[in-house]
Amino acid sequence: MHINPDHFLQTEHGRIVTPQRNTLAWEKSFHLLKNALQLAGSETRVYVMVGAQGSGKSSWVKANALAHVIFFDAILVKRSERLPIILAAKAQGVAITAVWLRTPLAICIARNAARPADERVSEQAICNVYAAIEPPDLSEGFDEILASDCF
Numbered sequence: 001m002h003i004n005p006d007h008f009l010q011t012e013h014g015r016i017v018t019p020q021r022n023t024l025a026w027e028k029s030f031h032l033l034k035n036a037l038q039l040a041g042s043e044t045r046v047y048v049m050v051g052a053q054g055s056g057k058s059s060w061v062k063a064n065a066l067a068h069v070i071f072f073d074a075i076l077v078k079r080s081e082r083l084p085i086i087l088a089a090k091a092q093g094v095a096i097t098a099v100w101l102r103t104p105l106a107i108c109i110a111r112n113a114a115r116p117a118d119e120r121v122s123e124q125a126i127c128n129v130y131a132a133i134e135p136p137d138l139s140e141g142f143d144e145i146l147a148s149d150c151f
Helices: 007-011 019-040 057-063 079-092 105-113 121-134
Strands: 045-049 069-074 095-101 144-148
Touching: 007 019, 019 069, 019 121, 045 057, 045 105, 057 069, 057 095, 105 121, 105 144
Parallel strands: 045 069, 045 095, 095 144
Antiparallel strands: none
């Protein structure tokens, strides 16, 4: 299962972002996660994607699609943003892995510029997110951390 709040922002006219739609997208994403975890078996694993916009998170998910896997694909650069996902997985006894994409800022900016207009974010937003990344750590509750310098 691929959970990404951006999927809930898509409309027939492209991605539309407003504060209200964004809040609802996150609520729907956490609802999906809760439901998926309730159905999870012992072989299920949650992968939490960590990286700036354009770092390759969604591409990594597509390239690593597996059975019995839940991918939570969002920026998730702060430990506080990852904590609810970690706690939810741990509460269900599901293993959880951080996938930290350490793609260089210049590549993130170039990839963003190549996106459709409705999916682009400002260069300043990418720089802000990139600077705010708190590297994932096992002390957060992850069972494993996979790191890649570019995907």
